[in-house]
Amino acid sequence: MTPEAMEGLRRFYEAWMKAVSASWENTLRNPAFVAAMGQGMSEAMDLRAVQEAAVEKVLKGMHFPTRTEFGGLKRQIADLETKVEQMRLERSRPPRKARQKRTVSR
């Protein structure tokens, strides 16, 4: 391939990239596209929630604890852990002192 042909190809590619990128950019910001993407995501999550509810119904029938029940407990434990850790850090906070040196030997 001649250098002229290569240069032509390169220019064609650059123009194509610019046009396709601009077109995609418009699509990605298009309100209809954004709404459809949101709706698709929402419906996928609804499907997952329905599956989860079905599993929980079966578990409940067998007197097994469900994910929701475990989740509630874990949330409470996580909140308590945050409070306890905050108190521990507050109690162990070192006293502030005046500083002088700017470099230290290692």
Next chain:
Amino acid sequence: MTPPPATLADAAKEVMAGWEKGARQLLKTVAPKVDEALKTGRTPHEVVFRKDKLRLLRYRSKAKKVHETPVLLVFALVNKPYILDLLPGHSVVEVLLQAGLDVFLLDWGVPGEDERYKSLEHYVTVYLQSAVRETARAAGSEKVNLVGYCQGGVFSLIYTALFPHDVETLTLMAAPVDFHADENPLRLWGDAANFDVDKVVDACGNIPSWMLAAAFLMTKPVDNLVGKYVKLFGKLDDERFVRLFMAMEKWVADGVAIPGEVYRQFIKDLYQKNLLAKGKLRLGDHPVKLKDIRCPLLNIIAAHDHLVPPACSRPATKLVGSRTKKTLDVTTGHIGLAVSGIALKKLWPGAARWIKRNS
């Protein structure tokens, strides 16, 4: 001499077997070299503190004297923090060490079910506070110089507002503050009208990394799926470029899930309600006021950032209460702040000087 294949199918089988043998040989000889060339996070370090999944890394400095106030690097939860020490010659950590700073890096770890219900409040007031405390203790200092990148910058801002006495200087790298300042795709897709974050977190728990990676890829699909590979093809004889490219690809594919509750609050309070910029964010009982930040601030903006547009990160300089503050515009993209030539040769040596001068 082996007899020629009897049928076309036999010939095809022979060709395939030859290809397979060649490919296996190639992998056997080349793969270890590729693995070695792409070994990331190589700067010598030790883990000085662990808490749950969190690790605090301290890098070994060759300098005889290091600056007293240590630097703590805080990256986002979305990807692994070794982007700040990607490869020798492409490492922010390396530049800061050479400048005589005592460098620590916070690695949040990979969250599991244990982290699913941990809140943004826990991540900032417990995990980040513990890391700041341990950094200061290990360096024998009272305060730290916080450097926060992207979401890590938001965490660092919130931390500095809540615990101003712990932070000597604050450096932000592409940290979003005013989430409504630019109508970029991520902002539009994350808007409350289009995105029900409660449904997503309730269904998924921790948000899988592929979901986040897909969203980031979609922000510039043509560049991410075509442009960068064409660029690679044109530079195949540039070993340095190929090595950096492959290391970046490795990092991009090495994503981390985001803890569900952190994601919920981050999307709701920051992306959707913009509470941080409005001064109305609360972490549990703690109000977060950026005006409470009084320490020197260096706000680094990536001019070509498509994930955190400059309009979103620039307002931090105006919103904090610091007297000494500086905005630095760098002609690079979001990740370029950590790995590009301009960042490593100009930005970080200058940032290190600024940190030393102000701490």
